Amino acid sequence: MQKVVTHFALVLTIALAVSMAVVAVTPVMAHPSIDIAVANWKFTPSTITIPLGEPTTLRLTSTSGVHGIKSDDLGIPLTTIPNGKVVEITFTPKKAGTYVLHCQIVCGPGHADMALTIVVSDASAGKAQ
Numbered sequence: 263m264q265k266v267v268t269h270f271a272l273v274l275t276i277a278l279a280v281s282m283a284v285v286a287v288t289p290v291m292a293h294p295s296i297d298i299a300v301a302n303w304k305f306t307p308s309t310i311t312i313p314l315g316e317p318t319t320l321r322l323t324s325t326s327g328v329h330g331i332k333s334d335d336l337g338i339p340l341t342t343i344p345n346g347k348v349v350e351i352t353f354t355p356k357k358a359g360t361y362v363l364h365c366q367i368v369c370g371p372g373h374a375d376m377a378l379t380i381v382v383s384d385a386s387a388g389k390a391q
């Protein structure tokens with residue numbers, strides 16, 4: 263009986279590992295996902311370029327301090343990024359341009375200069391219609 267239980271546990275472990283591997287290689291989201299490190303007092307990268315009209319997910323992780331971003335133009339609600347947490351924001355830019363998002367939480371001496379620049383690029387603009 264003990265052997266059967268051990269065998270079952272092994273099969274279950276393998277099945278779990280295989281299903282996790284499938285999840286890992288399957289593109290879950292077709293739209294871009296961008297990792298941004300947030301720290302005192304900068305976003306890294308500090309400038310990102312994203313396509314116009316496509317849902318984009320920002321995955322923000324703070325390694326020091328509590329920060330925040332917000333953009334009415336881009337449809338990003340006021341979002342706090344606590345230290346050590348991963349915060350995901352998905353939005354769809356409606357208008358091409360350059361948007362400078364200043365940190366929304368007063369976070370210390372470097373706060374005034376802490377900004378994330380998002381360039382929304384209309385990739386079809388240069389192509390013949």
Ligand SMILES: [Cu+2]
Nearest residue numbers: 329365369376
């Ligand atoms: Cu900040």
